[in-house]
Structure formats: structure tokens, C-alpha cells
Amino acid sequence: MTQAPDETTHPRGEDQVEVGVGPWPGGRAAWPTGERYDVELLEHGDRRNVVDAYRYWTVEAIVADMDARRPVGRRLHVAIENWGHDLNIGSVVRTANAFNAAGVHIVGRRRWNRRGAMVTDRYQHVSHHPQVEDLLAWAAAQHDGAGIPVVGIDNVPGSIPIEGYLFPRECVLLFGQESSGLSAEAREASREILHITQLGSTRSINAGAAAAVAMHAWAVQHAYEP
Template sequence: MTETSAHRTPSDAPGADTADTPAHRGEDEVEVGVGPWPGGRAAWPTDPRYDVELLEHGDRRNVVDAYRYWTVEAVVADMDARRPHDRRLHIAIENWGHDLNIGSVVRTANAFNAAGVHIVGRRRWNRRGAMVTDRYQHVSHHPQVEDLLAWAADARGGAGIPVIGIDNVPGSIPLEGYAFPPECVLLFGQESAGLSDEARAASRDVLHITQHGSTRSINAGAAAAIAMHAWVTQHLTIS
């Protein structure tokens, strides 16, 4: 069961990204994005990747400059094309308690061009923290951990993708220095409880982020960002 964010709904009108609307900006904040394409209709590019509504009214979305005026579908297609076929990162999140960090994790996954985000458990999740990046991300739903594992085992034509758990629990391995597989699923638990027993048992390895302060754990969204970046530094070209 997959919900694909490339599909545009009525609330997905160009420039309607929640984070970019005037109601969500302070009066003194600088307006983001760009206005209508300079020169009017006569100067519009003919490349089919461009969205005529954005060309006419401007593009205030939370996207990098390279994707200004592009349709959502064109952005998703380009991100897919830029992802190495043999080095792909998937992110999975257990959603038993409507964890508010899920949106933040999705946003970070988009920033690192993850191949997919997998929500395990409840289908509904709070999208506010995603800052509309879920539109440009492949998001799938798995009712139970077993369903995620079945998908991972069948991926890559049956070759499978290893699942790596991230949780600060006894017996876990320090993330620092860990050799991540070039293609894997990083599995995160909810903020309070961490990974479920089933998720930990199913993971090839369970990693923890080494800490040096007094708190037992760090924010789940922050932990996910650290883990994703650790994989990126090993497997993607840093320019």
C-alpha cells in the first residue's frame, strides 16, 4: 500500500506550500522564492518540466533554486534519476503513537534524497513538520513491522535490502565508524519508546549515537538526521 506524494491534490496548488504562505510568515520576514517569470508569457521556457501556473504567478515553494517553476512530478522524476541505482537509502519509522517527529524525519529524508520513507503502524501521521516535502517523496505504509520486513526481503528483485535499527539500547553498536551497506533501510522508533522488540529483533544491526551528556537520549528527529548524514558521507559524493 503506497501513498505517492507526487500526486497533486486541490490543496497542492502552485505556491500553496504551507510554510510559504503569508499566514505563516512574520511581517518582517523576507518573502521566499521568486515571482512570475521575467518577460511575461512570451519569454516562458518551453521545457515541459515547467508549470505554467508557477511561471505566471511565481514560485514560493520550499524548493532549491534548481527546481524553481518545475512541476511536482518533474521534481520527483529528477530526484529519482539522480539517485544511484546501487546506493539507495530508505527510511522507516514506527508510528504507533502519532509521533510528531515523523514530519521532521520525512523532511530530512527529502533533503538527503532518500529513495523512500516507510511509515509502519498507523497510516495517519502529522505532516506539519514535513514542511510539504512529502509531496516530493515516495511515502509507503506498512501496517506491521512484518510487512516492512517482507517488503525489504523482496526488494531488488528478491535480493533484499538489510534493515538497520537505530536505538540507544544495551548491546547496540556505536554509529560512529559503522560501515553502512550501500543500500539499506534505517529503521527508527517513536520518541518515547524507541524501537519495538519486533523491530530490534528483525534488524541486522542496531546502532546508537554516542552521547557525552546527562540525557539518556536525543530527539528522534535529530537522531534520524545524524544517522542519515552518516550514511550519506559514506555513499554519496559530497560536492
């Protein structure tokens, strides 16, 4: 199946607004050639929530191109604890796609609410780790055992302001649950724990929003490095 309802329309009252593009102009005779193109999309239109450069491409071609733009040495991984079916997980996955994260790691329960991801999980490498220690074992095994660091994001005593922090070029950003933040195991596993400086009365911001801020902070430093 090429597309899903969540990708094709956005509700607006009783009306629905189409996104994307229609069939390739000029009919079959004008179709571009190449394995990257999906013939169903060329014929019927591409209503997915993808950037224009990926219009009419197959999912596999999009993933392959995203992988090619993730050089070793500046890869961003995102991990989310899933002990209580946090509804923000889908939003975190969608943001990870926006920043072309190399991998998304679900820690805890395998099942998660995908609606907030808006089908972007199709274009991501999503892995599952039953416990935090399993995520740590995966991170430690990378690069022939050299490993990559895990950096926690949570507003807890002793945490470091994210502003001005020098992120590793390759790392795992670890996020906790909306209500309780990082688990004790996740805090212990993190090389450092960063917090987002806030100026209002609330103790924490939405987990999906916090993930977006943290990924952008990494991207500002490393996304465009050679």
C-alpha cells in the same frame, strides 16, 4: 494545487517573509519551454521551499529528476514506526527529502502529522506498512528476493556506535518513537542496531535529530559514490 501555505511564508511577529521567486521575468514571451515547467508558477511565482535548480518545475518533474539521481546500489530508505502519532515523523520525512532518500516507509498507523514535513512528502515516495513484519517482507523481496538490510537506530544495550560503522550501500534505516524508541519487533527485525554517541546527561536525543545524524552518516559514505 501547486503550492501550500506551509511552503510560502515563515512567520516573524506580525510580518511574514516571502520565500522563493516571483513570476518569470519578461512575461509570457520570455517563458522557458518544456514539460518540466509549471505555467501557473511561471505566471504567478514560485514560493515553494525548493532549491533554485527546481524553480518553476512541476512536482512530477522534480520527483522524476530526484529518481534519476538515485542509482541502484546506493539507495537509502527510511522507515519510521508510527504507533502513537509521533510529531517527529514530519521532521524525519523532511530530512529524508534533504538526503534524497529513495523511499520513506511509515510503519504502524497510516495517518501521521504532516506539518513538520513542510510539504516535502510531495517529492518523496511514501509507503505504508501496517506492521514491522510487512516492512521486513517488502525489504526481503527487493532485487528479486536478494533483499536489502534493515538497520535500526536506537540507544539500547548491545547497540553499536554509529561512528565508524560501515553502512551498506543500500539499506533501510529504521527509527522508533520519540518516547520509547524502537519496538521489540523492530529491534528483532534489525540486522544491527546503532546508537549515536552522546556526552551529556540525557539518555536520548530528539528522534528527528537522531534521524538527521544517521542519514548524514550514511550520506558521507555513499552519497557521492559513482
